[in-house]
Amino acid sequence: MQTPSTVSNLIAAGFHAxxxxxxxxxxxxxxxxxxxxxxxxxxxxxSQSKLSFHLKTLKDARLVNSRQEGRWIYYGLNIPQFSVLEQYLADYRQHSLISPVRSCCD
Known part of the structure; x- marks a missing residue:
């Protein structure tokens, strides 16, 4: 099970990526x-070096997976992690629907 801190870090890494x-x-x-x-x-x-840097960022955020086949490494989307980010944003949308709008000067 992931701790709240781990989840927060993954969400931040996802949006950074x-x-x-x-x-x-x-x-x-x-x-x-x-x-x-x-x-x-x-x-x-x-270049491959530039791409490798960006793929590492995406892998660290768990947005992509890799698998080796022979001497080649193939990359694909990690859909469950996109769902985590989507749910995070959906929670804010839900909250905004039920929260009254307040002025800072009320």
Whole structure:
């Protein structure tokens, strides 16, 4: 079981990972199918070292998974972690529907 601190860290890491346009582009490509690093490099026109940095950020946030097949590493989306972020935001939407709006000067 994850502690509240661990969950908070994962949520923060997830939103940090989503804050970069290149990482968003990686996720968009992986939305279609699993891809290896070489395919991602070609599709995004970036070097492998730059891509590796961004993939590590996405993996640390648990937004992507990797698996090795022979000498190639394939990356795919980790949908359950997206659900965690989605639920976090949904909780705020629910709260805003039931909370009265107050002025700071009331």
């Amino acid at each position: 989503l804050s970069d346009p290149l990482r968003i582009n990686i996720l968009e490509l992986l939305r279609q199918q699993e891809l290896c690093v070489c395919d991602l490099c070609d599709a995004l026109s970036v």
